[in-house]
Amino acid sequence: MKKAKIGVIGTGSISDIYLSSPNTFLNYDITGVADLNIKRAEEQAVKHHIPFAGTVSDLLAKDEIDLIVNLTIPGAHADVSIKALQAGKHVYSEKPLATTYSEGLRVIEKALQQGLQVGVAPDTFLGAGLQTCRYLLDKGVIGEPIGASAFMLGKGPESWHPNPEFFYKQGAGPLFDLGPYYLTALVSLLGPVKKAVSMNQITVPEREITSQPFAGKKIKVEVPTYVSSLLQFGNGVNATFMTSFDVWNTKLPKIEIYGTEGTLILPDPNGFDGPVYYMNQETTGWQEASLISTLSGNCRGIGLADMISGIEEGRPYLCSGKLGLHVLELMEKIIESSDTERFVELNTQCEKPKPLANPHKLYQHLA
Ligand SMILES: NC(=O)c1ccc[n+]([C@@H]2O[C@H](COP(=O)([O-])OP(=O)(O)OC[C@H]3O[C@@H](n4cnc5c(N)ncnc54)[C@H](O)[C@@H]3O)[C@@H](O)[C@H]2O)c1
Incomplete structure (x- = not known):
């Protein structure tokens, strides 16, 4: 197999x-x-033995590069992705695809125009934990899903991230920053969402950085930091979803899915591991499931590897632009619902991604 060249x-x-x-x-x-x-860029190139470091335009001018991985801050995602597509490169973008639905749509339309592909993180739903959940759901261990709950409640990144300002600007906040893990996991297991309603607030309008090197610097908060929402999926499942950067601590689960025959407890969707628990009439209490794959630890890159192999084989890849755009529209609609105090229907659809097939073809440790 010819290896793709990535910038x-x-x-x-x-x-x-x-x-x-x-x-x-x-x-x-x-x-x-x-x-x-x-x-x-130069320091990272030296550290990781990468032959070239330079400006964005110099990198994009390199003919041998097939695909650009976009790891800029959310506010730069759409512009950088569009520049890369204009330069004839496929794009794999960190989440979110863009800070607004219309910008995200612009990226997808540019790719279509250019005959190129766009993939979007997160790829954690391809890890051992969430793929095991998919396997159990498909096997019917909890019957038909009827409801779900998801909670991402924490204190915000200003105590650990070296440059945390962007987390409180458009395109971030708890919903846009960590919501993609939870929402992508739910959509990958339950299919697309039909409508959303929510109530949101900016709890503290100004926050102080406590991490180095910007300790003491104030951040003006521009996005809601406490978001409570209800989602209705196309298959009729109703979910409760909360995200916050204002919560000191909680004992709530990350995600649970409730079925006609039992309950499934998902692992942290911001990771690739288990544990996964379920219960139904045949179990005595909670049963820990054996994981169906070894894709655990920090496997960021599996979505990119699957995208490259999908392009080569002419098959759909799992971290698709369509999935990223649907999740982006959903997050925007969650905010819009609170602003307008009404239920909001989604316009986009996406297919429920298939389970990850043949990970050993992509994954060094299994090859
Ligand atoms: N830090 C994490 O733990 C984490 C985890 C998963 C995903 N992500 C996502 O990865 C992305 C990057 O996050 P990060 O934490 O590495 O941010 P960061 O601020 O540490 O790094 C972003 C880098 O992008 C560069 N940049 C910004 N705009 C640019 C532009 N227009 N052109 C070229 N370079 C530009 C900045 O100079 C900076 O070096 C975000 O989308 C974030 O949501 C971060």
């Missing part, structure tokens, strides 16, 4: 895991990096 734009906090991922996945090499901060 990475954005060499900040999350870049290490992507830049080391060719050690894990079989079908790509990273041959160049770029960042507005060229020094950071």
